[in-house]
Amino acid sequence: MAASPERPGLLPLxxxxxxxxxPLLLGAVLRHGDVALRLTEVEAYAGEDDPGxxxxxxxxxxxxxxxxxxxxxYTYFSYGMHVCANVVVGEEGTAAAVLLRAGEVVEGRDIVxxxxxxxxxxxxxxxxxxxxQALDITLEHGGADLGTGPVTIEPGPVRPRWESxxxxxxxxxxxxxxxxxxxxxxxxxxxxxxxxxxxx
DNA sequence: GGACTGATGGTCT
DNA sequence: GACCATCAGTCCC
Numbered sequence: 459m460a461a462s463p464e465r466p467g468l469l470p471l472x473x474x475x476x477x478x479x480x481p482l483l484l485g486a487v488l489r490h491g492d493v494a495l496r497l498t499e500v501e502a503y504a505g506e507d508d509p510g511x512x513x514x515x516x517x518x519x520x521x522x523x524x525x526x527x528x529x530x531x532y533t534y535f536s537y538g539m540h541v542c543a544n545v546v547v548g549e550e551g552t553a554a555a556v557l558l559r560a561g562e563v564v565e566g567r568d569i570v571x572x573x574x575x576x577x578x579x580x581x582x583x584x585x586x587x588x589x590x591q592a593l594d595i596t597l598e599h600g601g602a603d604l605g606t607g608p609v610t611i612e613p614g615p616v617r618p619r620w621e622s623x624x625x626x627x628x629x630x631x632x633x634x635x636x637x638x639x640x641x642x643x644x645x646x647x648x649x650x651x652x653x654x655x656x657x658x
Numbered sequence: 659g660g661a662c663t664g665a666t667g668g669t670c671t
Numbered sequence: 672g673a674c675c676a677t678c679a680g681t682c683c684c
Contacts, residue, residue: 501676510676515670518670534668535668536667536675536676537676538665538675539666539678542676576679586676587678588678626676627675629674629675
């Protein structure tokens with residue numbers, strides 16, 4: 459292994475503010491079984507003062523885990539067919555989270571190809587639902603502790619250079635520049651503003 | 659590459 | 672009953 463600076467333990471850092479924690483996750487390696495992804499794109503969500511957050515209206519059975527301690531997974535079912543995953547961050551009692559938007563497959567590529575046979579290389583884990591498919595993260599992993607598994611996270615090399623911009627796919631508060639990505643990565647999803655409500 | 663659209667079901671009002 | 676933190680397919684350039 460070439461000597462690259464490693465962050466000593468990511469989990470203690472997750473208790474910070476979501477927009478500060480999110481860039482720390484870039485380059486980190488998320489592992490489940492024999493598949494590992496290097497995170498290339500994430501998105502920060504605050505809690506009850508963020509209209510874009512699921513937790514905006516306070517805790518519900520679905521969003522309860524977001525109000526718990528940092529370092530757990532918050533998973534949800536989206537658009538009737540997709541699973542997306544967040545890392546819960548911030549102090550216990552707040553509802554901050556970081557949505558895992560995209561990653562690059564660094565281990566287990568053959569397994570991911572079997573799971574997503576029609577995907578091109580760059581699409582294997584591009585987008586939050588595809589990322590979950592690639593890692594086989596399901597709703598059952600909601601509440602799982604990244605410190606104990608089965609899904610774990612390892613700090614990546616320090617990445618001083620990242621970019622940020624508007625969040626994707628939100629109608630509420632999409633203007634907060636809380637999407638963070640590693641520039642130049644093919645696995646970063648293209649920015650697409652939330653579609654305006656179709657007239658009816 | 660980009661624009662557009664249908665699929666599909668949990669969650670909350 | 673409306674609202675989605677989406678994806679994949681199709682059509683067009």
